Amino acid sequence: MEKSAEHIVVNDKVIMLKMDKGLDSEEHKHFGACGGNITAFNGTLISPNYPHYYPPNTNCVWRIMVPDPNFQFRIQFPTLKLEGVQPDCEKDWISVNGIRYCGEHDRTVVVPSASSTLTVKFHTDASVSSVGFRAEYSSFNPAGECQGMHTCGDGRCELMSNKCDGWVHCKDRSDELNCVCTSDQFRCQNNMCKPLIWVCDGVDDCEDMSDEANCDCAAGFFACHRNSCMPISALCDGNIDCPHGMDEADCEKIDVNCTTNTYKCADGKCIVKPNAECDKVQDCLDLSDELDCDCGNQLAIRRRIVNGNDAVIGEWPWQVSLHFATLGHTCGATLINNWWLLSASHCFQNAESYRYSDRQLWTVYIGMHSLTFTDSGIERRLIKRMIIHEQFDNITMDYDIALLELSAPVRYTSYIQPVCLPSPLHVFPANQRCYVTGWGLLQEGGRLPVILQKGEVRIINQTTCNNFMGNILTSRMLCAGYLTGEVDACEGDSGGPLVCEELSGKWFQAGIVSWGQGCGRYGHPGVYTRITKFREWIHRNIGIDGNT
Structure with a gap:
């Protein structure tokens, strides 16, 4: 189950709600008939008897062709509720160009198609039936809409500079397919190209572990990149021999070549010491690594999240409660300075009945401990500006991060304090103790708490978690919790x-509550947005130099 109202995860795949656009009277409609040949630019398909339960033992095939062969199709399912479980779909299913979909998807499923034809098949067995589906297909001219740009399978246009850059911009990944890797890129086993500096950095950037394979070296050597090993004598010798500078990490040296994985001081010099910021050790010659460190302080503590405990007033002074319209508490957020909050993009995706993207319908409560509003010192604000990450994918939940600018700044007190944001090089090692906080459900399908809950979790090795989760994590996600279940975030903690x-x-923020399957289930820990991947994006959008 995904962790906010109107957001769930079905069978390990995140499906998001969108507004139901209804049926356009100008569209080509194909109702009632079970299959057929259709020639149209756009239209709608429904399962037999829709919106009532479809009959058993049914097989329908629609073959759809756009009149102009220069056009391509895209198809989406505002309603998709079939018996069966992904990915096998052995009972009832619908397939689009050979790819099956089943289960109860309460949110719009979008399926890109890079051709001028669609073959849609619908199959039901002899047992239980369900509501069925409603599909809307439309066509577009990629040459006309995306001149000089790359056309994704769903018709979205991407800059050519984004093609083959190692980052996935299209939902169908077409911008990273059939690429010729450059000299500064590594070819993954899945033929995707990734920057060399990501090889053997401990993060599965290829998403098939090929960039992290064969990184072990013989005695007297250490892994550098592309399976190459360097002699131990090259460690901490003042020269960066590896593209990502890992041979000079933990050396407390300064004035090294700046890379994407170094900490840049205000004077432009770089250090390779991890976790250098705000550690009460002056590493930069200009002392800038210890400036702006009025963050991450628990000023008023006395030393439910699922299986969590009541938090003490003031224990988590950066915790924020976001209330939507008349629904009350809906999502969480984090105070990062007196003007800005950090939250998850999926909290602000429209649903059939609610316009979560409307900033004027949200109210922000800072310094809150009890949802009964009995605490003193609570600050109430509106949202002046809402920034959703431009690459947020509501299917995979990649880039699940958002910035919220407050209508007026807050004043820091013992109960209101900002959290510290980690530098891109900050390391949160596996098994590190961390805490997730919020007013989410106390158990799956349970009730919301009144008092802010806290739960101790552990950072989980990325490879291990990915194996449990079906290899669907990206490098911008991290896992925390326990593989045996126990403590976890839940609906409302998003x-x-x-x-x-x-x-x-x-205290540094390692992640944002993003998604998961259920709450506290065995083998399904919580998945969080990895903050270290977004430090530059955050600073750029709130007007701070991303190098500091």
């Missing part, structure tokens, strides 16, 4: 913080 305490006593 957008809230996963925070970890460093030796300095400062």
Whole structure:
């Protein structure tokens, strides 16, 4: 189950709600008939008897062709409720160009198609039936809509500079397919190209682990990149021998070549020490690594999340409650300075009945401990500006991050404090103790708590988690919790913080509650947006130099 109202995960695949556009009277409609040949630019298909239950032992085939062969189709399912379980779909299913879909998807499923024809098949067995489906197909001219740009399978246009850059911009990944890797890129086993500096960095960027394979070296050597090994003597010798600078990490050296994985001081010099910021050790010569460190402080503590505990007033002073219209608490957020909050993009995706994207319908409560509004010192704000990450994917939940600008700044108190944001090089090692907080359900299908809940979780190795989750995690996600279940975030915790305490006593935000299957289930820990991947994006959007 996904972790916010109107958001779920079905059979390990996240499906998001969108507004139901209804039926256009100008569209070509194909109702009632079970299959057939259709020639049209756009139209609608429904299962037999829709919106009532479809009959058993049914097989329908629609073959749809656009009149102009220069056009391509895309198809979406505002309603898709079939008996069966992904990915096998052995009972009832609908297939689009050979790919099957089944189960109860309460949110719009979008299926791209890079051709001028569609073959849609619908099959039901002799047992239980369900509501069925309603599909809307439309066509577009990729040459006309995306001149000089790359056309994704769903018709979206992407800059040619985004093609083959190692980052997936199209939902069908077409911008990263059939690429010729450059000299500074690594070819994954799945033939995708990724920057060399991502090889053997401990993160599965290829999403098939090929960039992290064969990184072990013989005694006296260490892994550098592309399966190459360097002698131990090259470690901490003042020279960066590996593209990502890992041979000079943990050396407390300064004035090294700046890379995407170094910490840049205000004077432009770089250090390769991980977790250098706000650790009460002055690493930069200009002392800039210890500036702007008035964050991550628990000023008013006395030392339910699923299987969590009541938080003490002031224990998590950066925790924010987001209330939507008349629904009350809907999502969480984190205070990162006196003007800005960090939350999850999926909290602000429209549903059939609610316009979550309308900033004027949200109310922000900072310094809250009890949802009964009995606490003193609660600050109420509206949202002045809402920034959803431009690459957010509501199917895979990749880039699930959002910034919220407050209508007026807040004043810091013992109960209102910002969290510290980690640098891109900050390391949150596997098994590190962290905390997830929020007012989400106390158990799957249970009730919302009144008091803010806290739950201790552990960072889980990315490879291990990906194996449990079916290899659907991206490098911008991280897992935390326990593979045996137990403590986990749940519905209503979305957008809230996963925070970890460093030796300095400062609390850094490692993740944003994003998605998961159920709450506290065995083998399905919580999945969070990885903050270290978004430090530059955050600073760029709130007007701070991304290098500091």
